[in-house]
Amino acid sequence: MKIGIVGNYGNNNNGDEAILAGIIEQVKVQYDLPTRNIFVFSNNPPQTSNRFGVSSAPLYYKRSSAMLTFFETIKKNSPIIRDLDLLIIGGGGILMDFYNREAQLYGSYGIMARRGKVPYIVYGCGAGPISSLMGKLFIRYLVNRSISTSVRDPKSKDLLNRIGIRKEIKVIGDPSFALSSVNYKKTADRILNVGVTVVPYYNLAYWPEADDIKYENYIQGMADNLDRILEEKDVNITLFSTKFPHDVDVTEDVYNRMTNQKNVHVNKNNLSPAEIIDISAKQDVLIGTRLHSLYLAVNAHTPIMAISYHHKVADFMEMVGMSDRTVRIDDLTKKKDSLIQVLETMDKEWPERITEADKLANHMKEMAMLGIEQFLPLKKEK
Numbered sequence: 001m002k003i004g005i006v007g008n009y010g011n012n013n014n015g016d017e018a019i020l021a022g023i024i025e026q027v028k029v030q031y032d033l034p035t036r037n038i039f040v041f042s043n044n045p046p047q048t049s050n051r052f053g054v055s056s057a058p059l060y061y062k063r064s065s066a067m068l069t070f071f072e073t074i075k076k077n078s079p080i081i082r083d084l085d086l087l088i089i090g091g092g093g094i095l096m097d098f099y100n101r102e103a104q105l106y107g108s109y110g111i112m113a114r115r116g117k118v119p120y121i122v123y124g125c126g127a128g129p130i131s132s133l134m135g136k137l138f139i140r141y142l143v144n145r146s147i148s149t150s151v152r153d154p155k156s157k158d159l160l161n162r163i164g165i166r167k168e169i170k171v172i173g174d175p176s177f178a179l180s181s182v183n184y185k186k187t188a189d190r191i192l193n194v195g196v197t198v199v200p201y202y203n204l205a206y207w208p209e210a211d212d213i214k215y216e217n218y219i220q221g222m223a224d225n226l227d228r229i230l231e232e233k234d235v236n237i238t239l240f241s242t243k244f245p246h247d248v249d250v251t252e253d254v255y256n257r258m259t260n261q262k263n264v265h266v267n268k269n270n271l272s273p274a275e276i277i278d279i280s281a282k283q284d285v286l287i288g289t290r291l292h293s294l295y296l297a298v299n300a301h302t303p304i305m306a307i308s309y310h311h312k313v314a315d316f317m318e319m320v321g322m323s324d325r326t327v328r329i330d331d332l333t334k335k336k337d338s339l340i341q342v343l344e345t346m347d348k349e350w351p352e353r354i355t356e357a358d359k360l361a362n363h364m365k366e367m368a369m370l371g372i373e374q375f376l377p378l379k380k381e382k
Contacts, residue, residue: 015292
C-alpha cells in the first residue's frame with residue numbers, strides 16, 4: 001500500500017511540520033506502513049524526505065502564471081497520484097483563498113485523485129477565509145468528492161456548510177495533538193516562566209500585503225505589553241519561534257523595542273516540533289500568537305493564553321472554553337496592560353489552571369485519534 005499526503009509542508013513552518021509528523025504517526029499505526037511507502041508532496045522535497053524518511057515530490061511546479069502552474073503541477077504529479085491507494089489532503093488551514101493559490105492548488109489534488117480513481121480524504125483542516133467565487137468553487141469540488149472530510153474546529157465546519165457543502169463533516173483534533181507529549185510537572189505555586197511566540201503581522205515577508213504602520217504598531221504594542229508584565233511580575237520571558245526565519249526576525253524586533261530586557265531570553269533556533277514541545281513544557285504559561293504554538297503547548301500540558309491575529313486562533317480558544325484568555329492583536333496597541341490583566345487572573349487561579357491544562361491535553365489527544373476512523377480499509381478503483 002502507498003499513501004500520499006498533501007499540505008503546506010517543507011516550508012520551515014514547524015507548526016505545519018508538527019501536523020505532518022502527527023499524520024505520519026497515525027498512518028503508520030493504522031496501516032503498519034513503512035515510511036518509504038508514504039509519499040509527501042512538499043515545498044522542499046529533500047528536506048521532507050530527510051526529516052521524516054518518506055518519499056517526496058514538489059507540491060507544485062511554479063510557472064509564469066497561476067494557470068500554467070496549475071496545469072504543469074497536474075501534468076507532473078498525476079502519474080505519482082495514480083500509483084497511490086489513498087491520498088490525504090490536510091491538515092492545516094488550507095481550505096481558504098487568503099493567499100490566492102491555496103484553493104486552486106489543493107483543489108487540483110482532488111482533480112488528480114478523481115482522474116486517477118484514487119480515493120482521497122480531506123483531513124483535520126481549518127477553513128477560512130473563503131471569499132472569492134473561484135475559491136468557493138475549488139473548495140466545494142474538493143470537499144464534495146472526498147470519501148470523508150474532517151476539520152479541526154466547529155467554526156470551520158459551519159463555514160463549509162455556508163458555502164454550500166452538504167455532506168457530513170466531522171470535527172476532530174488537529175493531527176499535531178497525536179504527537180508524543182512531554183509533561184514537566186508544574187511545581188511552583190505561581191507563574192515564574194512565560195513563553196511567547198509572535199507572527200509577522202502585516203509584514204511582507206509573510207503577509208499577502210505589507211502595511212508598515214500596522215506592523216510597527218504591533219511590534220511596539222507587543223514590546224510595551226511584555227515590558228508591563230516584567231514591571232509588575234517577577235518572571236522570566238522566553239521568546240521563541242515556530243516559523244523560521246520569519247518569526248525570528250519579528251522576535252528580535254520585539255526584543256529590541258523592549259526597555260526591560262534583563263529577564264528575557266530570545267531563542268533564535270529553527271526548532272523542531274519536539275523541541276517546541278520541550279520548550280513549552282518548561283514554561284508555566286505560553287502566550288501564543290501562532291496557532292500551533294498553542295497546540296504544542298497544550299501537548300506539553302502547559303496553560304495557554306492567546307493573541308488572536310487570525311480568526312483561527314480565536315476559534316480554537318472559543319472551542320476549548322478560553323475566550324476570556326484571548327487578546328485581539330489590535331488591542332495590544334491600545335492597551336499596555338492587555339496581557340498582564342489575563343496573566344494576573346491566571347496566576348490567582350493557578351492550581352485550577354494546572355489541572356485544566358492536564359485535562360485539555362488529554363482531551364485534545366483523544367480528539368486527534370478520532371481522525372483515524374477516516375483511515376478505512378481501502379481498495380483502489382480500477
